[in-house]
Amino acid sequence: MSKLTEGIPKEELKLLRRIYWRSQSYALHFCYSRWCGNATPWIIWPYLNWLYPNPEDKPKKIKALKREQGLMNINPQMAPIMYSLFCRLEKEARDNSNFDTKSIDAIRAGLQGPLSGVGDAIWWVTWRLLATGLALPFSNQGSLIGPIIFFFGLNIPSYMFRYVVLYTSYKMGSEIITKAQESGIFDKLIRGASIVGLIMIGYMVASYVSVPLDLSFHILDEDYNILEMINDIVPGILSLGVLALMMKLLRKNVRIMTIIFGLMAICILFAFIGIF
Numbered sequence: 001m002s003k004l005t006e007g008i009p010k011e012e013l014k015l016l017r018r019i020y021w022r023s024q025s026y027a028l029h030f031c032y033s034r035w036c037g038n039a040t041p042w043i044i045w046p047y048l049n050w051l052y053p054n055p056e057d058k059p060k061k062i063k064a065l066k067r068e069q070g071l072m073n074i075n076p077q078m079a080p081i082m083y084s085l086f087c088r089l090e091k092e093a094r095d096n097s098n099f100d101t102k103s104i105d106a107i108r109a110g111l112q113g114p115l116s117g118v119g120d121a122i123w124w125v126t127w128r129l130l131a132t133g134l135a136l137p138f139s140n141q142g143s144l145i146g147p148i149i150f151f152f153g154l155n156i157p158s159y160m161f162r163y164v165v166l167y168t169s170y171k172m173g174s175e176i177i178t179k180a181q182e183s184g185i186f187d188k189l190i191r192g193a194s195i196v197g198l199i200m201i202g203y204m205v206a207s208y209v210s211v212p213l214d215l216s217f218h219i220l221d222e223d224y225n226i227l228e229m230i231n232d233i234v235p236g237i238l239s240l241g242v243l244a245l246m247m248k249l250l251r252k253n254v255r256i257m258t259i260i261f262g263l264m265a266i267c268i269l270f271a272f273i274g275i276f
Helices: 010-025 039-043 045-051 055-067 079-095 102-140 145-172 175-183 185-208 226-233 237-251 256-273
Strands: 216-219 222-225
Touching: 010 039, 010 045, 010 079, 010 145, 039 045, 039 079, 045 055, 045 079, 055 079, 079 102, 079 145, 102 145, 102 185, 185 237, 222 226, 226 237, 237 256
Parallel strands: none
Antiparallel strands: 216 222
């Protein structure tokens, strides 16, 4: 038995494995009233069925299923933490008659935001950009290695992370969240991930956003290329300027397709008149 699963009874390990595989489809049950909440009862159903195996327990099982249908909108990599906590809380509700089941909804509502903030910062802002940065050089050369690197580089760590946090959070219960909040690790993770994400954005802008100015002037029998002069003074400033302009347009709620077609029109015009 590995350290990850050490201390968890064998029967519960089997249930957690089933929950892990079921959690991969948590967004397939989407609806606007509960978002991904409809999937929660289905995902932890094996565990609830184990908690209430007898026919006389059916009313309690139904109540538990209804409790778990609350609104659920969370980063997919962090979702297993919530599912394992729900299982621990439902087990506590079965074993402790004084347990306040309203705390399950309170934990659901209180943790979705912080966990999603950390998950989005790590996976969508940082890790996805790292995978893209590794894959782009190969993709630009027309190599199939590019999309393969992106697919496996993004998904394998993601699925491994889900597996680890499911068992870790089940063992630690709600203490894992309390300790993380008290230590301030959430804020540190978000800040660190944001810094790495910004570094990757800067690298990708400098490497893959080009402004191919084809303007020059002639002085004393020498030709001076304007683009080269600008890059000698502040390398990549034109690419950064294009990015800043796109961000400003997006913040003004200009549609993405309008921006794309506008850029295409400007590039075609500039190429036609000899600026590019």
